[in-house]
Every structure is written in structure tokens, then in C-alpha cells.
Amino acid sequence: MARIILRPSRSPNRTVMNQLFPITQLALPIPAPMSDAAWQRAMVYSNSDARWNFYLNHIATELLAEYLQEDFPQIQIWQEINIWQFVSGSVLQLNDKRIVLLPSKAIDNSELVIAQEWLDIPAWAGDYFIAVQIDPDAEMLHCWGYLTHQMLKSKARYDAIDRTYQLDAHHLIADIFGLWAIQSLNPTEVTQTEIAPLASVAVVQAENLLHRLATVPNPRLEIPFALWGALVSDSLWRQQLARLRQGETAPVTNRLSDWLQDVFATGWQAVEDFLGTDAELALRQTTTAPSIVRRVKALELADRVLLLLVSIEVEADDLLGIQVQLRTNDRAATLPPDLTLSLLSIETN
Incomplete structure (x- = not known):
């Protein structure tokens, strides 16, 4: 017969739970402010499943990371919270190991159910998986078991x-x-089986899939897993899909390769036409070779107009050399001091 113990929190400001658990299992009270804050943040989601996913996973990651911080100060939370619109599960990163938390509000602990994404997407797959039961009414978190990817x-x-x-x-x-002892005594334990790589998704195909999945009830079951896994494992595509499902307008995608065919989206003008004699000054570091395509677009930002200038040139091995500049419409003016121009790259085929 298993021994049982009343397990208090390490933090003195928490109320000890009126619950009994096996000595081998972990139980923690959920602070009321943490619970309230999680519910408030969950309300931005448009459906009940996504709201529950956010609440349960937010509580699990924040509370367990706080609990483990004393013994493992290097522990980190995987901050990809937009996955909770599609699938439940969250990750604590401890050294080179990924600990996947699988929170549920179900009372029945006779079975553990794990979404395929956490085992078969290489970038997501966990080393360890912890079953977490959360009771929002009793404000209680209970970790009742774990196992490895191999198991x-x-x-x-x-x-x-x-x-x-x-x-x-x-x-x-x-x-x-x-599990915590293993992390201290044998952190290099082999935990994963081989995971087959996922094929990349071409940009055009990904965009078509995003619009298709924007309104379906359960996007993760709408298309073959190989496609879904490749799409959702890319942070940019996943973020765009999350926005679309929230009713936000999708950002316009400009394919610079189209510029080489003289195909330009609305708003992009030839630098020479837009700036006149100031064109060479705008991109003075570039040459004027005919293989270079240059375009400018006016952007309204608060009470001023900024110019986004882009030039592309075909280099060796069909690679594109890209130069990007942001400047004011008025040469005498300066850019806002807190303005940041970020360039993100994405692997496509």
C-alpha cells in the first residue's frame, strides 16, 4: 500500500492543500492571483477549447517552473503560446532536455492521451512527458506520473x-x-527514439493551406499530418494561422522573386519614379547594373511618412542579394529613435 503525505508548497505564502497524495507524486496549490490572471489572458481566444488550453498550460508551466527554479535555476519555458489554439501541451527546457507538460482538467487518470505533434514533429518532440491534473475549483495542480519519448x-x-x-x-x-533526480545525476540519459523528418512546405502551398485552415473547426485534422506538422512547426506560418483564426487580416506577402518578372504588388513604385534625382542617393551603395531591381513603398507611421526601399540582384547560383533601407520622406528629418526594422528569413522550397 502506497504511503501518503500532505505535501505543502515550498513557498510560505501559499495555502497548504487539503488533499492527500502518494508520496511519490507532486501536488501544488495554484495561487488565486495566478489563476485569475490566466483566465483574463485566456479570454482573448475565440473558442472554449483554446481558452481552456491556454489556462491549463499557462498554469502548468508557470507553477512548475517556479517550483523547480530553486533546484534548477537554468530551467526555461518554451514561449510558443500560440500553439494552444490548436493543441494542448507545453514545454519546460532543462539543459538539453525538453519536458513536455500534458495538463488536463479530467478527473479520470486511468489513461494518458498525447497529441501526435509532441512525438512526431522533430522540433517539438519531448524527451520526458509529465501527466498533470489541474482542478480549477480546488485550485490544485497534481503531477501523477511521467515517461520518456521511447516509452x-x-x-x-x-x-x-x-x-x-x-x-x-x-x-x-x-x-x-x-525525474528531477535523473536531471541531476544522469542528464545525458537517452530518451528519444528516431523521429522522421518532415518535408518542407512551399510558400504558395503554405499560403493556400493557411486560408483553408482559417475557418475549419479542427485544423489539425483537416490535412495529412505530414503537411500539418510541417506547417505548424514553422513559427511564422503558425503565427499567421493563429491570427487568421482570431479573425485578423492576413498580412500581404510580397515575393521578391516575382519582381524579376516585373510583377509588383500594389504600392511598390520604381525608385527613380518616386524619388527622381534623389534615387541614387537613396541606394547609393548599390550599382546601377540592369540586373538590379529597385522599388520603394511609402509607409504611414503615426504623423509621418517613411519610405521602405528594397533592391534585389541575382547573384551566383541563382541566389538573390537583397538590400533594405528605411528612410524619411524628408531628407532633413530623422527616423524615430525607437523604430526597429527587423528582417526575418524563412526556409522555403
Whole structure:
């Protein structure tokens, strides 16, 4: 018969829970301010599932990261919260290991259900998986077991209908404190099986998929997993899909390769036409070779007009050399001191 213990929080300002748990398991009270703040932030989501995903995962990551901070000050939270619109689960990064938290408000702990994304997307896959039960009414978090990626892949049943792995509770390791000991004594433990890489998605295909998935009830089941995994594992595509599902307008994508075919989106003008004699000054560091395409677009920012200047040139091996400048419309004026121009790259085929 398992021993039981009333396990208080390490923090003296928390109320001790009126709950009994096996000594091998971890139970923590959820501070009321943390719970209230999580609910307030969850209200921005448009559907109940996404709101619950946010609440449960936010509580799990924040509370467990705080609890482990004393023994593992290097612990980090994986800050990709937009995944909770599509799938539940969150990650604590400890050294080179990814600990996937699987929070649920279900009372029945007879089975653990894990979304396929956490095992079969290489960039997401966890080393360890912790089953977390959260009771919002009792304001209680309970970690009732863990296992490795290897164990899951070898013992869990795969359900192709909802794309989840399902595992009976008796397969989990109940001694959650043993996991923390492993991180101190054997941090290089082999935990993962081989994960097949996902093919990349071409830009045109990704954009079509984003618009298709923007309004369907369950986007993760709408297309083959290989496509879905490749799409959602890319932070830029995932962010755009999250915005579309929130009803935000998708940003306009300009393919610079189209410029070489003299195809330009609305608003882009030839530098010479827009700036006249000031054109060479605008891009004075470039040459005037005919292979260079240059365009400028006026951007309204608060009470001023800024000019975004872009030049592209075909270089060796069909690579594109790109130069980007941001300047004021008035040569005598200066750019706002707090303005930042960021360039993001994305792998495409």
C-alpha cells in the first residue's frame, strides 16, 4: 500500500492543500492571483477549447517552473503560446532536455492521451512527458506520473482518427521526484527514439493551406499530418494561422522573386519614379547594373511618412542579394529613435 503525505508548497505564502497524495507524486496549490490572471489572458481566444488550453498550460508551466527554479535555476519555458489554439501541451527546457507538460482538467487518470505533434514533429518532440491534473475549483495542480519519448512510442496505442497516442496509466512512472533526480545525476540519459523528418512546405502551398485552415473547426485534422506538422512547426506560418483564426487580416506577402518578372504588388513604385534625382542617393551603395531591381513603398507611421526601399540582384547560383533601407520622406528629418526594422528569413522550397 502506497504511503501518503500532505505535501505543502515550498513557498510560505501559499495555502497548504487539503488533499492527500502518494508520496511519490507532486501536488501544488495554484495561487488565486495566478489563476485569475490566466483566465483574463485566456479570454482573448475565440473558442472554449483554446481558452481552456491556454489556462491549463499557462498554469502548468508557470507553477512548475517556479517550483523547480530553486533546484534548477537554468530551467526555461518554451514561449510558443500560440500553439494552444490548436493543441494542448507545453514545454519546460532543462539543459538539453525538453519536458513536455500534458495538463488536463479530467478527473479520470486511468489513461494518458498525447497529441501526435509532441512525438512526431522533430522540433517539438519531448524527451520526458509529465501527466498533470489541474482542478480549477480546488485550485490544485497534481503531477501523477511521467515517461520518456521511447516509452511512449513503444507502449502507446496510436489513434489515427484524432491523431493521438493513448497509454494506460499503469505504464507511467509514478515517482515524479525520480525525474528531477535523473536531471541531476544522469542528464545525458537517452530518451528519444528516431523521429522522421518532415518535408518542407512551399510558400504558395503554405499560403493556400493557411486560408483553408482559417475557418475549419479542427485544423489539425483537416490535412495529412505530414503537411500539418510541417506547417505548424514553422513559427511564422503558425503565427499567421493563429491570427487568421482570431479573425485578423492576413498580412500581404510580397515575393521578391516575382519582381524579376516585373510583377509588383500594389504600392511598390520604381525608385527613380518616386524619388527622381534623389534615387541614387537613396541606394547609393548599390550599382546601377540592369540586373538590379529597385522599388520603394511609402509607409504611414503615426504623423509621418517613411519610405521602405528594397533592391534585389541575382547573384551566383541563382541566389538573390537583397538590400533594405528605411528612410524619411524628408531628407532633413530623422527616423524615430525607437523604430526597429527587423528582417526575418524563412526556409522555403
